Amino acid sequence: MAGLVGIYTIWYRELKRFLLDRARIIGSFSQPILWLFLLGTGMGSGLAKVFSRGGGTEMFPGTGIDYLEFLYPGIIGMSILMTSIFSAISIVWDREFGFLKEVLVAPIPRYSITIGKALGGSSVSLLQGVILLLFAPLIKVNLSFLSVIKLILIMFLVSFSLTSLGIVIAARMKSMEGFQVIMNFLMMPMFFLSGAMFPLSGLPEWMEKLVKLDPLTYGIDAIRSTILGAHKIEVAGKVLFQIPTYPLSYDITIIAFFGAIMIILAVVQFNRVE
Amino acid sequence: MIIEARELVKEFNGLRAVKGVSFSVNEEEIFGFLGPNGAGKTTTINMLCTLLKPTSGTAILNGYDVIKKPNEVRRSIGLVFQDPSLDERLTAKDNLNFHALIYGIPKRERKRRIAEVLEMVELADRQNDIVRTFSGGMKRRLEIARGLLHYPKILFLDEPTLGLDPQTRSRIWEYIKDLRKKEKITIFLTTHYMDEAEVCDRIAIIDYGKIIALNTPKKLKKQIGGSVVTITTARNELAKKLLKERFSLEAIETNNSLRFEVKEGEKFIPQLVKRLGVEILSVELHLPTLDDVFLKLTGRAIREETVSKRELMRKHWRRR
Structure with missing residues (x-):
């Protein structure tokens, strides 16, 4: 009982803080928009020119997929990655501002703090993902009701595993100074290797190995195959590129497995915090 | 006996911050821990309130062992830390609400108690303001209010007036004295202000991780x-x-x-x-003042600002 109360309270605080923080809400929109519409449009028209020799907007000729459409699921994945890790790292803020103590001396089991935090962080990133789904019409992507439901489930799973990963790291961090290191050595590589910005086909072998190690690869692959839909994927797969890279069930199994390991590790790590 | 500490020891990487501390506190007593910075006061409090695991020894609070029954201990105590521990982005009321939720105070009770403690520390009119905008004294008062919200048996105050101006300090003490009159509560406090320690029924003087004297302020001063x-x-x-x-x-x-x-x-x-x-x-x-007592016992004045390397290290550890 105390466990459930703890999970609920920590989750509730996480959400409330997000909703009260206007700067954070605005920031969480503006960045993906920049990526999508500036980078996406720029790259897209450039690439289309190269590939289709001046005619059409397709990035991948013969597939009906332009770059913006390709990038869109990648940016959703990127937003989820950033928001999840950032939410988890706020544990370090709480430590610096003393609030963590208030939580640590509360009569709730430690695991409930970890799980509450993981659920809170993943709810915030899910929210972010859902908001990005609203841009679909602008990118001329048609989403059926069923695929939206599917996407929500996938995004939640991805958010939860990434937030848990963040907690594993944050439990050991003493100050925010380490954040830059995490940004450079964890988040950026995860983002670049995930296939968010380019198709994962014809890569050098060493890179392919790293791509397979990146949990975000499977997340973005799952989101992308759901967004693009069966028809387009079939064409794309046949024509040239490996979209999707893996079957959906395989993606989901890997993410779920990764998430389970991370949350267990997070609970264990956080239990040791003094 | 509401608190009983038995041979509490805490080591940080081989450095002994608390070297075997034993004492007991009676119900409804104001008990003071007095000593210079880095003497081991906060470390001892952290062990009593289950934030730190003792390296050896144990303590019983309100009948519960801090190692075996941490959640029961936590339910029995309220805490005001040396450093602020509020969520500064939320309002005063949100902070209290969060505390009420996490301590499982039933919904019907929540509103009443929040109003009650806000009234007590005279913050009712600021309850909907973001905590970031509060002064140091207001934050401390809010923390005292929060510490009392779940009706604890013991209230821990770790340097409750540290960093506050004299006027606010005396007001905080008014609240504490008042509290004792109104509630059946035991107060355990630490301070390095000797004059403030006079409020206590009994005082333990702690230096380099050991209790070097324990008595009523009167009797301590009588030694001189x-x-x-x-x-x-x-x-x-x-x-x-x-x-x-x-x-x-x-x-x-x-x-x-x-x-x-x-x-x-x-x-x-x-x-x-x-x-x-x-x-x-x-x-x-x-x-004679307690300052004189400390000087007599240790040969040093309590606020002598000679920070040795060792002292710096202690401070460093205390902060963690």
């Missing part, structure tokens, strides 16, 4: 015979020697002055001036 005389002379070294030879008095030299205890200071001073044989520049006489 009569009154305390502080003199400055032209030649302190010589004066110290002469005090011993002619009056058989042991003087302690601090801050270029000599300090010693005598039975009847008023009558002694004229004698001293007449017979010391060294030019006396100034004389000061006062009744």
